[in-house]
Amino acid sequence: MIRAEWTKLRTVRGWVAALAGGLLLIVAFSVAPGAGGTCDETCRLPTGPEGQEVTDAFRFVHRTLTGDGSITARVTSFTGERDAGPGRSEPGLVPWAKAGLIVKDGVRPGSSYAAVMLTGAHGVRMQHDYVHDVAGPTGPRTPRWLRLSRDGDTITAAVSDDGNRWRTVGTATPDLPSTVEVGLFVTSPQHAEVSTKVFGLSGASGGPSTATATFDHVGFEGTTAAGWRTQQIGGPSATSAVAGTDGAEEPRPGPPQPASRSSARDGVFTLTGNGDVAPAVSGANGLGFSVTRTLAGTFVGLVPLVVVGAMLVTAEYRRGLLAVTLAATPRRGRVLAAKAVVIGGVAAVLGVAGAALAVPLGTAVMRGNGLYVNAAPTSTVVRMVLGTGLLLALCAVFALAVGTVVRRGAVALTAVLGLTVLPYLLAMSVLPARVGDWVLAVTPAAAFAAQQSAVEYSFVDNLYVPSAGYFPLPPIGGLAVLLAWTVVAFTAALVLLGRRDVR
Structure with a gap:
C-alpha cells in the first residue's frame, strides 16, 4: 500500500511541483529578513564564558x-x-x-x-x-x-x-x-x-x-x-x-x-x-534578530504541502477512485495509514532539507547585509531543523485527515490553513501579545515553537513576544499540541472511513 500511494504521489506532476515549490519557498524566504541593514561590525557582541553572546x-x-x-x-x-x-x-x-x-x-x-x-x-x-x-x-x-x-x-x-x-x-x-x-x-x-x-x-x-x-x-x-x-x-x-x-x-x-x-x-x-x-536577547529591547527569523518562510512553504496532503484523498473522492482503492484493499485503515506514511515522510524530508538550507543561508545573507543575528548553539540549530521537518509532516497528515473527514478539497484547505497558518500570522502581526500567546498555545500553530532559538531570561527586561522569536510553549510542547490535533483528526477519519459509503 505504501508503494502504491507513493506511486500515486510521484506520478501527479502538479503535486510534485507543489512539493518542490514548498521547499523553494522555505529557502527563498529565508533571505527576506536580510533585505536591509542596520548594523555593522562595531555592533558585534562579545561571547561570554559559557559560549552565549x-x-x-x-x-x-x-x-x-x-x-x-x-x-x-x-x-x-x-x-x-x-x-x-x-x-x-x-x-x-x-x-x-x-x-x-x-x-x-x-x-x-x-x-x-x-x-x-x-x-x-x-x-x-x-x-x-x-x-x-x-x-x-x-x-x-x-x-x-x-x-x-x-x-x-x-x-x-x-x-x-x-x-x-x-x-x-x-x-x-x-x-x-x-x-x-x-x-x-x-x-x-x-x-x-x-x-x-x-x-x-x-x-x-x-x-x-x-x-x-x-x-x-x-x-x-x-x-x-x-x-x-x-x-x-x-x-x-x-x-x-x-x-x-x-x-x-x-x-x-x-x-x-x-x-x-x-x-x-x-x-x-x-x-x-x-x-x-x-x-544577549533578541526583540524590541534586545540586540539583533534570532535565528528563527531565517525560517520565516515555513508558513509559506507549508501551504503547498497542506494542499497536496488534503488532495491526496479528496482528489480520489472527487473522481470516484477511492472506491477502486478500497476494493483492492478492504481494510480501509491500512489505506489511510499508507497515505499518512507517504505524505508525512515526504513532508518531513522536505522540511528538514529546507530548514537545513535556510538557516545558514538566511544567517549569512542577514549578516552580509549588516543585520546582527544572535548566534545559536549547534544543538539548537539541529533541533530547529528536525523540528521543522516534524512540523511539516504533522501538518500534512493533519490535512490528509481533515480531507478524509470533510471529503472536499476546498473545505479541507480552508480548515487546515485557518488553524495553522492564520493563527501564526495573526499572532505575529495583529493580535495583542497576551491574546497571541493564547492562540499559539491552543491551536495547531503552536508547533511553530519548534523553531524557537532565543532564550528567555527572567532577569533581562524585553518584550518576549512571538514576533521576536519567543513562543508561549517550549518546542516539544508546541509539537505536542499539533500532534494532539492530528491524532484527533486522524481518529475521526479512521472512524468515518470505516463506517460510511464512498461516494
Whole structure:
C-alpha cells in the first residue's frame, strides 16, 4: 500500500511541483529578513564564558586585586533617567538598572565576572558570568552596604543595612585568574514597554536610559594596586580615563561619552552609566534578530504541502477512485495509514532539507547585509531543523485527515490553513501579545515553537513576544499540541472511513 500511494504521489506532476515549490519557498524566504541593514561590525557582541553572546557595557571604577581579598562600599543614592521621546527624558530607574561591586577578569567585554548589586526594581542581586542570577533581600533601595569577597575560587556576595550585620546573598565560582580587576560599577539597559494602540492592538515603546549611583565608605582588604582607574567597558564608543590626584576624571582622547562618567572627591564616588551586563536577547529591547527569523518562510512553504496532503484523498473522492482503492484493499485503515506514511515522510524530508538550507543561508545573507543575528548553539540549530521537518509532516497528515473527514478539497484547505497558518500570522502581526500567546498555545500553530532559538531570561527586561522569536510553549510542547490535533483528526477519519459509503 505504501508503494502504491507513493506511486500515486510521484506520478501527479502538479503535486510534485507543489512539493518542490514548498521547499523553494522555505529557502527563498529565508533571505527576506536580510533585505536591509542596520548594523555593522562595531555592533558585534562579545561571547561570554559559557559560549552565549552577551552584552557587557558599564561604567567601571576599579583597581587590581591579587589573591584573596574583598571590597566593601555603601550605596547612598541610586537614581536614573530614561528616554521619553525625541529630545526628552524623564526621571526614573528602569527595573534592571544596576549599581554595585564587581570582580572581573580584566576589562575585556565578555570576560568572566561576579557582582553584587542594587537594581532599579528587583532588590539586591548576585550575578555572575552573565547567565546566573541569585535574588537577595528586597526593601529600601538605599542606603545599602555591599560586600564582595574572594576566598580561593569562591566569590561571596553580602549585604547589610548598617555595615555591621551582614547577610549572604550568594556564592559563585567563576573561572577567574589570581589577578583581577575589582571595583564599583553602574549600568542601565534600554527600557521597553507595551503600549496599547487603536482597536486594542499592542505595540512597543522605549529607548535608552542612564543610572547614577553614589558610593562612599569604600574599603579594601587584600593586596591591591594603588590608585583608581575609570572607564566605560564595552559599548560602541567606549573610552578610558585615569583618575587625577583628587579623583576627578581626566579623559584620554576619544569620542565624548556624556551618558557615562564618574568622579571622586573626599572618598565619595559618583558614577553614571548605561548599557547592561547580561546575556544577549533578541526583540524590541534586545540586540539583533534570532535565528528563527531565517525560517520565516515555513508558513509559506507549508501551504503547498497542506494542499497536496488534503488532495491526496479528496482528489480520489472527487473522481470516484477511492472506491477502486478500497476494493483492492478492504481494510480501509491500512489505506489511510499508507497515505499518512507517504505524505508525512515526504513532508518531513522536505522540511528538514529546507530548514537545513535556510538557516545558514538566511544567517549569512542577514549578516552580509549588516543585520546582527544572535548566534545559536549547534544543538539548537539541529533541533530547529528536525523540528521543522516534524512540523511539516504533522501538518500534512493533519490535512490528509481533515480531507478524509470533510471529503472536499476546498473545505479541507480552508480548515487546515485557518488553524495553522492564520493563527501564526495573526499572532505575529495583529493580535495583542497576551491574546497571541493564547492562540499559539491552543491551536495547531503552536508547533511553530519548534523553531524557537532565543532564550528567555527572567532577569533581562524585553518584550518576549512571538514576533521576536519567543513562543508561549517550549518546542516539544508546541509539537505536542499539533500532534494532539492530528491524532484527533486522524481518529475521526479512521472512524468515518470505516463506517460510511464512498461516494
